[in-house]
Each structure stands twice: as C-alpha cells, then as structure tokens.
Amino acid sequence: MKLINESVWKFDSVKYGAYMALFLSCIHLVLQEVYNANVLPEPYQTIVSLGLMFLAVLIGRKKAQPNLQQPLGFATITAGHSNTDPGAVNGKVKEADLVVNFRNAVTHYLREAGLQVKTDGTGTKNDPLSAAVKLIQGSSVAVEFHMNAAASKQANGVETIALPKDKKLAQDLSKAVADALGSRLRGDNGWIDQSKSARGRLAYVNAGGLIVELGFISNEDELARFNARYWLAAKAAAKILIDYENCN
Structure with missing residues (x-):
C-alpha cells in the first residue's frame, strides 16, 4: 500500500x-x-x-x-548542450555533465512539490537544443541550465539570459543560485537582456525560455563550490519556480 x-x-x-x-x-x-x-x-x-x-x-x-482542483503548473527544465556536445570543458569536467546533474536535481524538487515537468532526458540523457526548444510550447515556464567559460580564470558569477518580460524571474533565479553557491550576480542584478548578450539571439530564449548560467566552469574555485553545493542551489532555484507557479 x-x-x-x-x-x-x-x-x-x-x-x-x-x-x-x-x-x-x-x-x-x-x-x-x-x-x-x-x-x-x-x-x-x-x-x-x-x-x-x-x-x-x-x-x-x-x-x-x-x-x-487548480491545474498543476507545467514546467520545462532542460540541460544545455547534449550527450554529443560537451559544451565548455575544464580538464575532464564537461559542462554538459554538470548541468544534467543540476537539471535532475531541480526536476526532483519540482515533482516533489507536485508540478508536472518536461525534461530533455532522464538520468544522464541530454537531448540536443532542437529537441529542448520543442518542449517549451505549452509550458508555463521553461528554464535551461548552462555554465559559462572565459579565458580569464578569475571570471565568475551567475546570470540568467531572458527577454524583458521575464526580467524579475531571471533576477530571482540568479539570486537564489548565487546565494546558494556563494557567488556574485552579473548583469542587471542577475538578468542579462538577450539583446545585450554576447551570444546574440538564442533559440531557447526566443521560444520563451530562460537560460541560467550557473557560474564559470573555467574558474576553479567556482567550479569546486558548484560541485559541493549544487543540490542546495537546485533546491533554491526550484523554490523560485514553485513560487512563480503559485502566483500565476
């Protein structure tokens, strides 16, 4: 029973x-x-x-x-890059592997709270961007996780790339992750307007999603703190999304 x-x-x-x-x-x-x-x-x-x-x-x-009887929220939670695209790399550490772990942790907390969640894979599976973007349609919120990289080993901080309509949610997500990881906020209190992003127009953001950069994989200190605390950061990010669902 x-x-x-x-x-x-x-x-x-x-x-x-x-x-x-x-x-x-x-x-x-x-x-x-x-x-x-x-x-x-x-x-x-x-x-x-x-x-x-x-x-x-x-x-x-x-x-x-x-x-x-209110319908549960329907969130899309995805991991950047894919099983065939490792993303940024620091030695043997791959961005795609780190963000899959984070995706799984956030998904765990959202489902525990009763939200319905669509993901771009379970376990170690990580579908490519083309599949992730298709999941956004019909979702009340969609978030993808990445990690930054830079030539400077000192570059650090958390940011969320989003359209202006999602500025508040982007700032809340960035702050929750940064506080949990002991990092700083980049951009406008954690928000990066897509039009001001060095990456230009992003398919995931254009489709209505947000991209959270969880820190710099190229920064050894930030990478170590991420590995030690990512479950705490995932729980904090999930709480922001749960509160967002309850208010919408």
Missing part, C-alpha cells in the same frame, strides 16, 4: 466525515446521559449513524474544492 505524500485533512470528504462522527457522538451522549432516552433500539442507532456518516463523506467528496 502506497500512502499519499500530503495531509488528508485538507479534503472535505475527510473533514465532513469527522465532523459528523463528532456530532453523532455528542447527540448520543446527550440522549443517553442527560435524558436517558433510548430513541431508537441500538442496532438502528448504529445503522443511522453509519448512514449519516457515509452521506457526509459523499457530500464532501462531491463538493467542489477550487484550491485542490
């Missing part, structure tokens, strides 16, 4: 049944102890009580509960 991972008390069918049981218990005590009245023979008392409780459960089950 598998139990649901939530409190059953929020369901009206449970609450109504419990209220009716309490009500019938009070009535029984009043009749028996105060008035010493035997309105119905004992077998019929039990039958009536069970019938009323069953009716209460049915009413609670049929009653609309908008807060429970």
Whole structure:
C-alpha cells in the first residue's frame, strides 16, 4: 500500500466525515446521559449513524474544492548542450555533465512539490537544443541550465539570459543560485537582456525560455563550490519556480 505524500485533512470528504462522527457522538451522549432516552433500539442507532456518516463523506467528496482542483503548473527544465556536445570543458569536467546533474536535481524538487515537468532526458540523457526548444510550447515556464567559460580564470558569477518580460524571474533565479553557491550576480542584478548578450539571439530564449548560467566552469574555485553545493542551489532555484507557479 502506497500512502499519499500530503495531509488528508485538507479534503472535505475527510473533514465532513469527522465532523459528523463528532456530532453523532455528542447527540448520543446527550440522549443517553442527560435524558436517558433510548430513541431508537441500538442496532438502528448504529445503522443511522453509519448512514449519516457515509452521506457526509459523499457530500464532501462531491463538493467542489477550487484550491485542490487548480491545474498543476507545467514546467520545462532542460540541460544545455547534449550527450554529443560537451559544451565548455575544464580538464575532464564537461559542462554538459554538470548541468544534467543540476537539471535532475531541480526536476526532483519540482515533482516533489507536485508540478508536472518536461525534461530533455532522464538520468544522464541530454537531448540536443532542437529537441529542448520543442518542449517549451505549452509550458508555463521553461528554464535551461548552462555554465559559462572565459579565458580569464578569475571570471565568475551567475546570470540568467531572458527577454524583458521575464526580467524579475531571471533576477530571482540568479539570486537564489548565487546565494546558494556563494557567488556574485552579473548583469542587471542577475538578468542579462538577450539583446545585450554576447551570444546574440538564442533559440531557447526566443521560444520563451530562460537560460541560467550557473557560474564559470573555467574558474576553479567556482567550479569546486558548484560541485559541493549544487543540490542546495537546485533546491533554491526550484523554490523560485514553485513560487512563480503559485502566483500565476
């Protein structure tokens, strides 16, 4: 038997049944102890009580509960590059491998919160950009993870490339990741307008997605902090997306 991972008390069918049981218990005590009245023979008392409780459960089950019936959010979470394109490399460390781990961690926390998630692969699978972009359609939010690289080993920081309409979400994601990793924010408090990005127009962003640069793989200190704390950063990023879904 598998139990649901939530409190059953929020369901009206449970609450109504419990209220009716309490009500019938009070009535029984009043009749028996105060008035010493035997309105119905004992077998019929039990039958009536069970019938009323069953009716209460049915009413609670049929009653609309908008807060429970709202459609869950549909997020697209993808990893940059692919199994055939490693992205930036630092020795034997590949960008594609790091962001797949981050994608999987964020997906874990989103699904744990009840969101529906589309991804560009499970486990170590990482589909190419052409497949990732197709997943965005129909999603309420879409985020892809990358890592930066630079000739300077000192380059550092977190940024999110997005269209102006997603500026606030981009800043919130960048701050959550940067705080968890102990990094700084780049751009406009973590937001990079696509028009000002060195990469120019990006297919993922054009399709409505956001690209989060989790740090610089070329910076040894930042890379070490990412490897040590990426689960914390993923949880922080997931919380931003969950809050975003709850407000939209």
